[in-house]
Amino acid sequence: MRFTHRHAVETDLPRIVEIYNAAVVTRTCSCDLDPITVEARRPSFLKHTPDHRPFWVAEDADAPSLGVVGYLAFLHFMNERPGYFITADLAIYLHPARQRCGLGSYLLDEAARAAPGLGIEVLTATIFATNTGSLRLFEKHGFERWGCMPRVARLEGSERDLVLVGRRLWG
Template sequence: MEKLKFRNAELADLDKIVAIYNSTVASRMVTADMEEVSVESKLKWFEEHNSQTRPLWVVEDDQNQTIGWVSFSSFHERAAYSGTVEVSIYLDESCRGKGYGKIILQYCIDNAGKFGVKNLVALIFLHNEPSLKLFRYFGFEDWGSLPNVAVLDGVERSLKILGKRID
């Protein structure tokens, strides 16, 4: 497996970040967005990330090609939750199912403490077996379920909350 590079995202990366995100919308497996999003609509989200506490990393291969991105987003805006972040991993379509998710999630676990993170959480649709398998492989446990909270093309879908304590 090739070595991946992680770097802080810059505004110039937002087009690619959004393109990768939008490539997941049609599958109805990853996001509750029903239509593709615009770069403009993700500006506020982009600005909520910072290199000190809430990183947004672009992931590149050894040819400096962007293969995906990963973010730590605030779980909740109230101060008592500041040590808990939601981790989101998105891969370019051509890079899915090749083991990159494992490298990226291991990087997140290994580096979470540097950002004051005590808990990593992932919100994953119950029918998204590949993502559930990935996070459980790294010891994420079931921390909760939200049954039938999303309606995707007329089908109710449940959300699983997986979590891992970072010591």
């Protein structure tokens, strides 16, 4: 499969929310307990800009009629404090039909390529310890386990550990 990506626009929000909500119900990669709405997502979405903390949507170049099949967002690390602006926390969500087919790798490669132009030197992500597929994906792309936060989340009575992974791009 071949993929492309572009900066998300507000009209992409319904599909973004649909993809995210598909992940919410799995209880494997989000701490949201209930599906979100487009209106609830809009304020955080509008904070992203192409030149600071972009929000990309991905499409399958071989099946453009599918529209958006995944997304990657560069998020602020540690509450938007300027001293941390060299670090971006990544969020990747893929449509279930486009998981395990190279889309996650494509997006992580593109994020690493784009980061220097955004003034980003370090990429991080937090992943549930039970989400072995995502941990393998990030490790395959040079991310190391930098820490574990034991039992920091509870989903339907089940406590979850959170793993912090990171990759310094240079230096």
